[in-house]
Ligand code: GDP
Ligand code: IMO
C-alpha cells in the first residue's frame with residue numbers, strides 16, 4: 346500500500362551525538378521541509394560536506410539545502426540571541442541556506458534560565474546531571490508551570506511587563522535561593538528586542554503551515570535532538586534532558602497529527618557514548634575506550650567535554666526501539682572501530698542474577714546492571730571509502746548483522762566517515 350504522507354523521522358537512539366545531524370543533512374537533500382520538534386541549543390550537530398565542516402545547535406540540519414524550508418517547531422525552546430548569531434554565522438560561510446521558519450508557540454530560553462541551570466547544577470554537587478547549562482531544564486520547567494514566555498508573545502503590547510515580572514521573580518530565586526547575582530532587566534529586554542527585530546518575519550503558526558504542506562504531498566523530515574535514552578519519561582531519569590526526545594513527540598512538538606508520521610529511523614553509533622552523568626553499563630574505562638574517543642573525536646561539540654565511551658549496547662537499543670517507536674536504524678561511525686582486535690556487543694542485561702527485558706527505571710538499579718557480552722573478532726582495514734555492505738570486510742559485515750539481530754531491528758544503512766558522501770543507504 347502506498348503511504349499517504351511522505352514523512353520521515355530521524356532521531357537519536359542512544360544518549361545523543363549519534364550522528365543525527367549528518368543523517369538529517371543527507372536526507373535533507375531529498376526533502377522539502379526539515380523540522381526540529383524538541384530541545385534547544387543543548388544539541389550540537391556537526392555536518393560535513395564539500396570539504397567544509399559546519400555546526401548547528403538550534404538551526405535545523407536541513408538548512409544547508411537552499412531548497413529546503415527549515416522549521417523550529419513549537420516543542421523546541423529557543424535562545425533568541427544564540428539562534429540569531431548561529432544563523433548569521435552560517436550566512437557568513439557562503440553556503441546557500443534555505444528559508445527558516447519558527448513556531449510562534451516555541452518557548453524562550455531567557456538569561457535567567459541559564460543562570461538557574463548553572464546554579465542548580467552547582468547545588469547538586471556530586472549528584473550533578475552534567476547539563477549543557479543552556480537553560481533547558483528551567484525553560485521547560487516554566488513551560489509546564491505555565492509561566493514561560495513564547496516567542497509569539499514578543500509582539501504583544503504587554504510583553505515588556507510580562508518579561509519584567511519574570512525577571513523580578515527569577516531575581517528573587519537567584520539571590521535568595523542560589524546566592525547569585527541579580528540580572529539586569531533592561532539588558533535582557535534590549536537584547537531580546539534586538540534579536541527579535543532580525544527574525545520576526547520567520548515567526549508563524551508552523552503547525553498550520555506543516556499540515557497544509559504535508560497534505561499537499563511535500564516530503565517532510567522531522568529531526569530529533571538528543572537521544573531516546575535522554576527522554577524525560579523513558580530515558581535514564583534523572584540523567585536526562587527535559588523534553589520528550591523520541592519520535593512519539595513529533596506530532597505534539599510540531600502541531601500535526603501523529604497519523605501524518607510515516608516512518609522512524611533511529612541513529613546509533615557503532616559503539617555507545619554518553620556525555621554527562623548517569624549509569625552506563627558498557628562503559629570502557631580503559632585504553633580501548635580512549636582509542637575510540639580519539640579516533641571518533643568524541644568530545645562534546647557544544648561543551649568540549651570528553652564523551653564517555655562504551656561497547657555497543659543492543660539491550661538498550663531494543664528498549665529504545667520499544668519506547669521510541671523505531672522502525673529501522675542507521676549505524677554511524679563504523680569506521681572508528683577499525684583496528685580493534687576483539688569487539689564486544691552487549692546482548693542482554695542481568696540484574697540481581699536475572700536477565701531483564703528493559704532498562705531499569707532508576708539509576709541505582711541501572712548501576713548494578715551487568716552487561717552480557719557477545720565477543721567477536723574485529724577488522725583491521727580502513728573502511729572509510731567503502732560504498733556498499735558487500736565491500737565491507739567480512740568481520741564488519743558480521744558486526745552489523747549482529748547489531749541487527751540483537752537489536753531486533755532492520756538496518757537501513759550505515760556511515761563510514763563524517764562526510765555527507767560517506768553514507769551507505771540501502
Ligand atoms: P548529533 O548530535 O547526533 O548530530 O551528532 P554530533 O554531530 O554531536 O556527533 C557526531 C560526530 O560524529 C560528528 O563530529 C560527526 O561529524 C561525526 N560523524 C558522523 N558520522 C560519522 C561516521 O560515520 N564516521 C566518523 N568518523 N564520524 C562521523
Ligand atoms: P545532541 O542533539 C548528548 C545531555 C547532557 C546531560 C543531559 C541534560 O547533540 O545529540 P540538558 O542541557 O539537556 O539539560 O542536559 O543531557 N545532553 C546531550 N548529550 N547530545 C546532546 O544533544 C545532548 N543534549 C543534552 O550532557 O547529560
Ligand code: MG
Pocket residue numbers: 361362363388389390391646
Ligand atoms: Mg551532538
